[in-house]
Amino acid sequence: MPRFVTHLEGAIDGAKLPADCLQTLHQDRPIWVRYDLDAVRLAVKRDDLDMRPETMWRYRELLPYFADDEIVSLGERMSPLLACQRLGAQLGTENLWIKDESHLPTGSFKSRGMALAITMARRFGVRRVALPTAGNAGGAAAAYAARAGLECFVFMPHDTPVVNQCECALAGAKTFLVNGLINDCGRIVREGKEQMGWFDLSTLKEPYRIEGKKTMGLELAEQCGWQLPDVILYPTGGGTGLIGMWKAFAELRELGWLQSDRLPRMVAVQSSGCAPIVRAFEAGERFAPPFPKAATVASGIRVPVAVGDFMILDAVRQSGGTAIAVDERRLREWMRLAVSLEGIPVCPEAAACVGALAELRQTGWILPQERVVIFNTGAAQKYVEAIQTDLPQLDIHQPLDWRRIEAGG
Ligand SMILES: *Cc1c(COP(=O)(O)O)cnc(C)c1O
Secondary structure, three states, rough: OOOOEEEEOOOOOOOEEEOOOOOOOEEOOOEEEEEOOOHHHHHHHOOOOOOOOEEHHHHHHHHOOOOOOOOOOOEEEOOOOEHHHHHHOOOOOOOOOOOEEEEEEEOOOOOHHHHHHHHHHHHOOOOOEEEOOOHHHHHHHHHHHHHHOEEEEEEEEOOOOHHHHHHHHOOEEEEEEEOOOOOOOOHHHHHHHHOOEEEOOOOOOOOOOHHHHHHHHHHHHHOOOOOOEEEEEEEEOOHHHHHHHHHHHHHHEEEHOOOOOOOOEEEEEOOOEEEEEHHHHHHOOOOHHHHOOOOOOOOOOOOOOOOOHHHHHHHHOOOOEEEEEEEEHHHHHHOOOHHHOOOOOOEEEEHHHHHHHHHHHHHHOOOOOOOEEEEEEEHHHHHHHHHHOOOOOOOOOOOOOOOHHHHHO
């Protein structure tokens, strides 16, 4: 396998950094991985992909360098892109798809980033990792660390969904509930670095989680026959998914693999309970001040400050997209709507995108025929607290009441 990575690059100032060693932040801001795309173009044709296994590793030339036996994998299969006519009709769109990331290991797209980050960390000699998490990143990190034989420390807000708490502990991570938000957890990881000797796996504080998330964009392009959709709605927390996809599209365009140079309009969707990126977008700012009293059941997007704020905002603006906050109180309703119409386990974060689509159709920002993709970033089943319902009970000693059964309760 030839090496296509040329160097790393500081996102804030474009500084060139070496790629063959462990990197974290540069000037306290994230780092890009850069490739020799001319060499990639010569080495692989897009049709060559047809012959490869249907996993995220099929895009090897567009990922950092590692040997085959260094890959830490739990079987990251391509996620399905599902046409959603019934939900689309309800929302007034004729061409709606959901890319269902709930199929990935540990039930969320976080596995894409962690598979790469853990692969690279171990390759560079890391033995011990730590991270703050809103939930799913912790679950994925714990699983991949276990798979790689690394020690893992996870810090999460005390009210993180219980499934996330359990999955981390079950995978053997030293897991702590913190009486604060994810940024408070982040401070613990930062302050413990010297004393505890751990590598910080926080969102965007190492260069490779973005590269893993990038595969969502590569896959989407391939599944769409290299003709990207008009609009992508993405539930935005730390922003790696949106930033990673935008990077994927830029690289594909430069490779000449896309049918058209027009890229999708990227929509960063947040909840009214935590909308720092939307506020900064609306204010015309490049950086987003912390969002006070962040609260949402969509725990994955409960991120009051993002170290990659300017990268999210740059991507949204370059794409001609927008940022929109939807009503926190309606997330459960949109979740029920989507799951009951399509059977796809739409998580509360993706439910926010359902609400955003309804609103953007109403205002005419999205037209009826435009091709729209919503990312279902995680599995609804992980949010037991949000989906709990009181079911009607049947008493086997009583005669059955068919009218009550017909009515469902
Ligand atoms: C982490 C997470 C998000 C936010 O992802 P970013 O790419 O970091 O913005 C959205 N949804 C779910 C389910 C998540 O776990």
